[in-house]
Amino acid sequence: MSSVRVRFAPSPTGPLHIGGARSALFNWLFARRYGGTFIVRVEDTDLERSSRQSEENILDALRWLGLDWDEGVDVGGPYGPYRQMERLELYKKHADNLLNSGAAYLCYCSEEELAAEREALMAKGELPRYLGRCRDLTATERASLEAAGRRPVVRFRVPENEVVLVRDLVRGDVSFEGSEIGDYIIVKSDGIPTYNFAVVVDDHTMKISHVIRAEEHLSNTPRQILLYNALGWEIPAFAHVSLILGKDRSKMSKRHGATSIEQYQNRGYLPEALANFLALLGWSPGSEEEIFSLDELKEQFTLERVAKSPAVFDLDKLNWLNGHYIRETDLERLTEMALPHLEKAGYISAPLPAEKYESVKMMVAAVRKYLSYMQEAAEHVRIFFDDDVLIVKDEAREIMSGGQVKAVFQELIKKINVTVTDEIKADEARALLKEVGRSLGLKGKQIFMPVRVALTGGTQGPDLDQVMAILGRAGIVRRLSEWV
Ligand code: GLU
Secondary structure: OOOOEEEEOOOOOOOOEHHHHHHHHHHHHHHHHOOOEEEEOEOOOOOOOOOHHHHHHHHHHHHHHOOOOOEEOOOEOOOOOOEHHHOHHHHHHHHHHHHHHOOEEEEOOOHHHHHHHHHHHHHOOOOOOOOOOOOOOOHHHHHHHHHOOOOOEEEEOOOOOOEEEEEEOOOEEEEEEHHHOOOEEEEOOOOOEOHHHHHHHHHHHOOOOEEEEEHHHHHHHHHHHHHHHHHOOOOOEEEEEOOEEOOOOOEOOHHHOOOEHHHHHHOOOOHHHHHHHHHOOOEOOOOOOOOOOHHHHHHHOOHHHEOOOOEEOOHHHHHHHHHHHHHHOOHHHHHHHHHHHHHHOOOOOOOOOHHHHHHHHHHHHHHHHHOOOHHHHHHHHHHHHOOOOOOOOHHHHHHHOOOOHHHHHHHHHHHHHHHOOOOOOHHHHHHHHHHHHHHHOOOHHHHHHHHHHHHHOOOOOOOHHHHHHHHHHHHHHHHHHOOO
């Protein structure tokens, strides 16, 4: 495939959502797969809701996910500017062309007139649409409406009796009845273009080859195709990617959990896990494999393997994937990711002295296997910070009622005080427990179960030798002393 040019065109009205991130990722993968160009441009025509802050947040979230772009709002490029509000002249030029050719006309209908028309149609059980009252105004009629202070919008004249065929690379051929569309606004009375018009001008002038976007835009596509035809422009290929549903099969919303990328970032998800997860929301590799790096996805991604059926957002799967990446990744990086969560929980404060950092690193190493995301580290490391060891389970209490318990603790305290300095390494801890067993003539379990309960309160958890290394001699002695 030559000269693939694709784009992601967010509206900067809030954070980057799961669905938007998935669209961005699919476009990026498609561009990278075929040696094409990926563009990030911004649809900021909703003046009330758009902000530069949102734009920056969206770009940050894309970068965090590991995406980069060749042209766009921040990096520029040969087809800029890449913000719609900086392209108004261009839209005006093409709107004027459409007005001159008669493909569009000025409409002076007021909000009240339009509302009355919609209501009347709905009362008859018909689709609410614009019936074309201003289609054939004479110059005199226009002049008198203008004199009365009415400001016109530009409407596109939908050709009569036309069936518009959308040839979609994911959904196949989908046809739409032109008669159900009704003449639509392409430029509002304040001179700002509507989405359907601006997107066509942008896609054409930026030489977009493939429009890959969410299914909710499928119904806009016939409106866009009619504009391409009227402007005499070549129609790009379209690929509409399925909706994302929650596990209950209703459209994904806040009810189903966090919907913005930032929220996942803040909870301590790894970007490569989220990117991996997003790729599988609608695309499948055609094998059972589920773990993919961006590099692997880049090699394998094709639109043919994008499913028509809705994708289901399964948080358990995301957690599973993230847990996988947590176990695989570098410990230093994971420790860095854990710090803000431990700080928030009040266990540490920044800046962290070097020896404390080492200790936190050991904690992260000990608990990483239990974590789905790094925010959970805070509750798992509590046992290392809180000397008030809480025993909740009967099973643990029963272990502490064993006849040998006191002797085990006394022996361990004795040995630990003579054998080691303040610091104790995991292998030293293991050796010590063995020695205690040998000198008391007891078996492994009779030693390490009560020690585990005394140190952590539970019967399960991180490896005991790691726990001991983290607590250090003083910590161990303090906790065991409670029992002797
Ligand atoms: N701003 C639109 C959106 O965020 C872009 C749609 C498109 O890609 O054409 O949904």
